[in-house]
Amino acid sequence: MLDIDEAEMQRMHMSGADSGQMQRHQHDQHVFHTLLERHQELHRELENLPNGIRTVTTSDNPELAALITEHAHVMHRRLQEGFGLRYWDAAFAEIFARADAVHMDIRNLPNGVETIETSDDANVVKLIQAHGATVSAFVREGFAAAQRESPLPEDYQRAVT
Numbered sequence: 285m286l287d288i289d290e291a292e293m294q295r296m297h298m299s300g301a302d303s304g305q306m307q308r309h310q311h312d313q314h315v316f317h318t319l320l321e322r323h324q325e326l327h328r329e330l331e332n333l334p335n336g337i338r339t340v341t342t343s344d345n346p347e348l349a350a351l352i353t354e355h356a357h358v359m360h361r362r363l364q365e366g367f368g369l370r371y372w373d374a375a376f377a378e379i380f381a382r383a384d385a386v387h388m389d390i391r392n393l394p395n396g397v398e399t400i401e402t403s404d405d406a407n408v409v410k411l412i413q414a415h416g417a418t419v420s421a422f423v424r425e426g427f428a429a430a431q432r433e434s435p436l437p438e439d440y441q442r443a444v445t
């Protein structure tokens with residue numbers, strides 16, 4: 285386990301996460317670690333829309349395709365529940381803080397997912413586009429990208445101080 289993951293588990297424990305949540309997080313972590321580890325077998329297209337993004341994330345490997353699909357739905361659910369993660373990275377703290385202004389539609393494909401993520405709030409649109417670029421960096425570079433902080437646009441107005 286990476287140091288940053290260890291710190292995350294500790295943070296969750298301290299903030300009163302119950303054992304069910306800890307187990308869920310451990311499972312989710314295992315899924316995105318596998319995706320990061322095998323990033324060279326993934327493909328991703330990202331298109332910025334006036335109000336958000338459209339993404340297509342796939343793999344020719346059926347096992348990885350199933351993990352992409354699972355991950356996208358699970359993260360959507362965690363956004364709706366406010367069950368955040370990666371708080372040390374402002375872009376992730378922000379997306380969970382502004383989840384009420386994020387709309388996400390996920391369409392399952394035979395080899396992954398297509399997502400449309402939008403907002404009516406122009407500031408949140410910037411955040412969604414930054415997130416889309418972060419996921420693309422994860423696909424391109426794997427753990428090397430996951431270990432650094434994700435960039436946010438300079439003119440983005442933070443909700444978390």
Ligand code: HEM
Pocket residue numbers: 316319320323326339340341352355356359360363369370376379397399401415416419422423426430
């Ligand atoms: C190669 C690795 C990864 C892949 C292929 C992947 C894929 C995806 C996809 C397809 C989505 C739906 C939105 C979109 O398409 O942009 C998504 C959302 C999300 N992912 Fe990942 N992900 C990866 C790594 C991670 C990691 C390392 C984390 C956190 C530690 C993470 C956390 C999230 C969260 C919080 C969302 C929902 C908010 C958002 O849309 O950005 N993902 N991911």
